[in-house]
Amino acid sequence: MRQDILSRLGEHGDRPAIIQDGRELTYAELVEAVRGLLAELPSRGVRPHDVVVLRGDFSFDAVALLLALHCNRNVIAPVVTLSELARAALDECCAPDHIIDCAGAVTYERPERPTHTTRGADGGRSPLLEKLRGEDAAGLVLLSSGSTGKPKAILHNLDRIVEAKLDKRGKGKLSIVLFLLFDHVGGINTLLNTLFVGSASVVLRERTPEEVCSLVERYRVRVLPTTPTFLNLILMGGFAARHDLSSLKLITYGTEPMPESLLARVRGAFPTAKLLQTFGTSETGISSTVSASSQSTYFKIEDAHFDHRIVDGELQLRSRTQFLGYLNQQANNLTDDGWFRTGDLVESGEGGFLRVKGRATEVINVGGEKVLPLEVESLLLTSALIEDCVVYGEPNAITGQHVCVDVKVRGAMSKADVRAHIQEFLGEKLDAFKIPSRIKLVDAVGRSERFKKKRLSL
Known part of the structure; x- marks a missing residue:
């Protein structure tokens, strides 16, 4: 399957894959870089199933390393900022074997083994990590934001996430801004979707309204995945009026509820773009959705890999890409029959459409x-x-x-x-x-x- 992925990406040939700092790097160059890394990883001591922290945000190097580590069957923990809190959580729950820094020039580090970790003296790991090894599968560790305490370490079977994207096809004529972060489930989802349809991913130097709107105008970007908060920043700063953003055909928004009044203002600023609400969680992955209309905050989950239900007003999900569990705590948000409690309060509309009313905790x-x-x-x-x-x-x-x-x-x-x-x-x-x-x-x-x-x- 892993070599099939490289062959699939290679089909896109000289189409732009990554647009970064004014350079257009092709799919052929990306595949060549991945094959080179696969030859290099053994000399760096990176063995299959080793845990690798991949520090950095989206870049050509970061994307190539992510794909190479997946093909090498590693457990990958992408981290944009390796804070003390994040480092402590990773040391405790999975004792990384390597830290690869791709924020600038790519460097490799073998961290010292922490004095107290989940890995014993015999090298034993968490049962969840051992389960991945037994399946000969690659893994993905996502850290929650940690804003209210120790980050949760969310473990996925990366093979399942990638396999769920393989049926995507496209003509490669789109360009998409990689707005959501490299260590965010939405960012990984955007990247994989873009790669498998052969479209171009535009890398940001910084996530500011000026930078995003400038690149949309320069590269005639057609898809912008973002958040309601960022869309409001664009409107408040008048950036939509100062830049030619007419190339945008689709704006997707998620990660937080969209106020109806803000959606109306966004619609007025982008009259020719379709507005689509996305939905997903770090634990279940991102589902395919349709909005009732660009003027509506009602959406429907239409994804063969997802089931959903509403219990006491809360949306619950069950997906093919569902996480294996947390590496550093119990998964108390799973029901006895395996549904993930999202914590999102929703109401039902006609035709199976849903509207998010807010978080239960808020x-x-x-x-x-x-x-x-x-x-x-x-x-x-x-x-x-x-x-x-x-x-x-x-x-x-x-x-x-x-x-x-x-x-x-x-x-x-x-x-x-x-x-x-x-x-x-x-x-x-x-x-x-x-x-x-x-x-x-x-x-x-x-x-x-x-x-x-x-x-x-x-």
């Missing part, structure tokens, strides 16, 4: 009444005075929690004026307990490195 409980932050945010974003906002809950001695909002306003307004405006603007639209009682003026709404709103209580 529901604000005000004296027993439930508040979904997305509902409040979507309404606030329709105000001509509010440019951006994020709603969250904080403890309250009387009601248990109360609704809070960080607001970026247009122009200069005092806190008292903003409070009065929000009270009046929402007064006829929401129940009183849903209206924010704490308002904070900010210069910018907090976001993660993955361009998702930070909604944690302070």
Whole structure:
């Protein structure tokens, strides 16, 4: 199967595979680089089934190494930033054999074995890693963001993920920006989809609205996978008006819910592009979806590799690309019959369409009444005075929690004026307990490195 992959990629010949720093590197060059690495890895001591940390973001070298390590049947842990937290989590759960740094010139490192790891003195590994070895399969380790504590180490059978993409075919006329990170399930999904249809992947130097829009204009990019938060940054900065983005035929958005009011603004800024909501998790992979329309936040999962169901308002998934488990904790979010509890609250529409209402962990409980932050945010974003906002809950001695909002306003307004405006603007639209009682003026709404709103209580 692995050699078949290289043959498949080789069919694309002189089509551009990776566009990086003004250079167009072809599929023929990519396949040649992968074959060269496969010959080099043994001399570097990289044996099949070794655990390899691949540090860096998307680049020609990183993509070639990912493919070569897959063909070499390694367990690959892509990490854009090897922070102390990430390094400690990887040392503890899988004791990496190698660290390959491809952020600049490619370097190889053999890390010292940590004093306490899951690998014993006899070299024994986690049962999940041993399961992969027994199947002679390559593996993929994805770390959760770790924003609330130790990252979860999510182990996948990489062969299954790749096999699920092999039936994709295309004419290679598309160009796609690799916006989602190299260590993100959506980033890996975008890369594999693009490679197997023979399209060109455009690599970013930095993830800013100016850089993204400049490259879309320069290379006539047709597909932009991104997040609602980043789309809002493009609109707020006026980048869609300053650049010719008419080449975009498809904008996909995911990783967080899309407010209906923001979707309407995006539609107005990109009238000729189709807007498609994607859905997936690091544990199950990304499913194929269709949106009810470019104006709708309702979507449907249409993927032969995915099943879904709704239990008590929560979306649950079961997929062919489902993770094997966590290397550093129990998989308590799996049901007894093997369904993954996503934590996303959804409602059903006609024809099997779904709409994400928010995360179960983000529901604000005000004296027993439930508040979904997305509902409040979507309404606030329709105000001509509010440019951006994020709603969250904080403890309250009387009601248990109360609704809070960080607001970026247009122009200069005092806190008292903003409070009065929000009270009046929402007064006829929401129940009183849903209206924010704490308002904070900010210069910018907090976001993660993955361009998702930070909604944690302070």
